[in-house]
Amino acid sequence: MKLAFQIALRFLTSNKSQAFLITLGIAIGISVQIFIGSLIDGLQVSLVDSTIGSVSQITIESSERNEPLDNYQEIETIIGKNYEEVTAFSPTLTQGGFMLFDQNFDQMLYRGFDINKANVIYKFADAILPGGAMPREGEVLIGQTLANNNDVSVGDTITLISAERDTLEVKVAGLIDLKVASLNELWIVGDMKIAQKVFIYDEGNATAIEMQVEEPFDADILTDRMTEDLKSYPISIANWKTANEQLLSGLSGQTTSSLMIQIFVVISVVLGIASVLAITVLQKSRQIGILKAMGIKDKTSSYIFLFQGFILGILGGILGIILGIGLLFAFSTFALNPDGTPIVPIVLNPGFIALSGMIAVLASTIASIIPAQKSKKVSPIEVIRNG
Amino acid sequence: MDSIIKLNNINKEYGTTVKTKVLFDLNLDITEGSFNGIIGQSGSGKSTLLNIIGTLDKPTTGEVFINGKRTDQMTNNQLAILRNETIGFIFQFHYLLPEFTAFENVMMPYYIQQNQFDKGAEKRAHELMDLVGLSKVKSNLAGNMSGGQQQRTAIARSLINSPKVILADEPTGNLDSNTSDTVYELLRDINKKLETTFIVITHDRRIAEKTDRIIEVRDGRIYSDFSRI
Numbered sequence: 001m002k003l004a005f006q007i008a009l010r011f012l013t014s015n016k017s018q019a020f021l022i023t024l025g026i027a028i029g030i031s032v033q034i035f036i037g038s039l040i041d042g043l044q045v046s047l048v049d050s051t052i053g054s055v056s057q058i059t060i061e062s063s064e065r066n067e068p069l070d071n072y073q074e075i076e077t078i079i080g081k082n083y084e085e086v087t088a089f090s091p092t093l094t095q096g097g098f099m100l101f102d103q104n105f106d107q108m109l110y111r112g113f114d115i116n117k118a119n120v121i122y123k124f125a126d127a128i129l130p131g132g133a134m135p136r137e138g139e140v141l142i143g144q145t146l147a148n149n150n151d152v153s154v155g156d157t158i159t160l161i162s163a164e165r166d167t168l169e170v171k172v173a174g175l176i177d178l179k180v181a182s183l184n185e186l187w188i189v190g191d192m193k194i195a196q197k198v199f200i201y202d203e204g205n206a207t208a209i210e211m212q213v214e215e216p217f218d219a220d221i222l223t224d225r226m227t228e229d230l231k232s233y234p235i236s237i238a239n240w241k242t243a244n245e246q247l248l249s250g251l252s253g254q255t256t257s258s259l260m261i262q263i264f265v266v267i268s269v270v271l272g273i274a275s276v277l278a279i280t281v282l283q284k285s286r287q288i289g290i291l292k293a294m295g296i297k298d299k300t301s302s303y304i305f306l307f308q309g310f311i312l313g314i315l316g317g318i319l320g321i322i323l324g325i326g327l328l329f330a331f332s333t334f335a336l337n338p339d340g341t342p343i344v345p346i347v348l349n350p351g352f353i354a355l356s357g358m359i360a361v362l363a364s365t366i367a368s369i370i371p372a373q374k375s376k377k378v379s380p381i382e383v384i385r386n387g
Numbered sequence: 388m389d390s391i392i393k394l395n396n397i398n399k400e401y402g403t404t405v406k407t408k409v410l411f412d413l414n415l416d417i418t419e420g421s422f423n424g425i426i427g428q429s430g431s432g433k434s435t436l437l438n439i440i441g442t443l444d445k446p447t448t449g450e451v452f453i454n455g456k457r458t459d460q461m462t463n464n465q466l467a468i469l470r471n472e473t474i475g476f477i478f479q480f481h482y483l484l485p486e487f488t489a490f491e492n493v494m495m496p497y498y499i500q501q502n503q504f505d506k507g508a509e510k511r512a513h514e515l516m517d518l519v520g521l522s523k524v525k526s527n528l529a530g531n532m533s534g535g536q537q538q539r540t541a542i543a544r545s546l547i548n549s550p551k552v553i554l555a556d557e558p559t560g561n562l563d564s565n566t567s568d569t570v571y572e573l574l575r576d577i578n579k580k581l582e583t584t585f586i587v588i589t590h591d592r593r594i595a596e597k598t599d600r601i602i603e604v605r606d607g608r609i610y611s612d613f614s615r616i
Binding site for chain 2: 001006010287291296
């Protein structure tokens with residue numbers, strides 16, 4: 001083994017330009033694989049983040065229409081204890097109603113939260129426009145469009161009116177831009193206590209519990225588990241996947257096409273290396289014949305070519321990773337949106353990059369099996385007789 | 388003295404559809420420690436004979452014994468070990484590995500035996516290279532030496548594992564007459580000092596006459612066999 005490795009190394013270093021070209025071939029294949037893989041990964045993450053990153057991924061509601069959940073704290077305790085996967089948990093009291101400011105009267109959706117818990121999901125703090133602040137007691141945030149339509153500004157006091165004509169005056173702590181037109185036109189965000197007062201709910205009532213989870217794509221599995229665990233409560237549990245089938249099929253289509261591209265890149269790398277190494281067996285058949293005349297075994301001679309493939313794979317893998325990261329860096333530096341952010345935020349996944357490196361090594365070692373087998377068949381007498 | 392090589396009724400045919408017979412019922416005994424010359428015209432079958440003795444080629448029929456072991460039925464692996472430990476080759480075109488230095492080429496049969504680049508036999512390799520007059524070109528790549536130096540490297544290489552038999556196919560075929568004399572003196576010296584058995588193919592009658600035994604091969608048969616000992 002050791003001798004085969006040492007001879008392989010010498011064969012490679014004795015023809016550096018050829019070794020470099022093969023290495024470059026592998027490296028370009030692997031860098032394209034890393035680039036495409038990471039690009040699609042980044043695209044998916046940003047797509048998933050922008051579509052479901054700031055919404056509830058699993059929502060628990062009462063099984064009875066328009067009825068609140070009575071004891072959401074109990075459910076919170078159960079989920080807090082048994083579901084490490086849940087990263088954000090926020091009860092909400094949400095109810096449609098109206099708002100009055102000056103002579104302006106408009107419809108709105110009041111979203112009552114424990115504002116700090118809800119902030120994890122909806123990122124209100126980031127959505128507040130300059131001049132605003134997070135609401136304190138008796139204060140609310142108001143959607144940008146709703147505010148503009150009714151000439152509301154920060155510091156104004158507006159009146160919330162329920163369908164039953166109960167009213168409450170609240171102060172506007174800030175305007176928010178949630179990047180979704182329908183939310184900006186409708187939402188007023190504040191504490192649950194305000195909702196309890198305007199819409200007459202008991203303490204401990206919530207219209208829904210909203211959650212985010214570690215792996216959004218596992219939301220359906222978690223939903224099934226929760227449905228089982230919480231079956232004694234009169235609730236229904238929904239997740240984002242059932243509501244976004246088109247997005248899901250788009251994402252899985254993207255994943256599949258990215259995988260197909262990567263597979264074909266790897267296949268072309270393998271074929272390229274196999275054909276080049278097959279030629280090197282011809283180039284080196286004289287040396288192999290001499291070595292066999294001196295007593296090297298067929299197996300050892302085949303290892304020489306396996307090691308050549310292995311060494312080229314390692315070099316190509318390392319160079320490919322460097323090139324791939326360079327490409328990603330260039331792409332995220334030069335392909336920018338007008339606001340200076342990258343068009344696609346690149347996600348460097350060390351696991352994926354390591355996998356690509358391993359693919360390079362594995363692919364080129366596998367590609368060297370045929371030449372290795374060929375070298376077994378080289379007969380010393382052919383070389384000696386034919387010069 | 389015992390015989391170290393024994394050939395019984397060796398026949399060799401080449402080709403599958405059109406068969407060409409090269410050796411005909413050939414019998415040969417080589418005494419241990421002797422220096423033998425094989426002469427014959429080109430195409431007479433002497434190189435085929437040497438390749439069969441060296442286990443590089445197999446006879447179509449017949450038995451080959453080297454050091455008491457029958458070789459014509461051995462597997463490739465067994466043959467590889469036998470060649471490595473028992474036989475040293477010196478070819479007309481020396482067949483050095485161009486990727487390696489003269490020194491590494493000399494060490495190669497030892498490396499093969501140890502299965503790695505081992506420093507164990509370095510002293511011996513230096514001695515052998517000094518013996519064949521290669522002290523100054525030890526670290527030259529095989530391709531960067533003159534024909535004579537390459538041939539002497541091949542000689543040193545054939546000796547590194549202290550084989551019992553050295554097979555040489557026109558070792559001085561492409562050397563000038565002065566250098567060939569020196570090379571022959573060298574082989575003769577080694578034969579005397581180390582008691583290595585030599586079988587040397589040569590065209591040069593002048594050199595053949597210096598051997599212990601001259602075997603002439605003609606049309607695939609031993610035509611004459613003349614021994615001085």
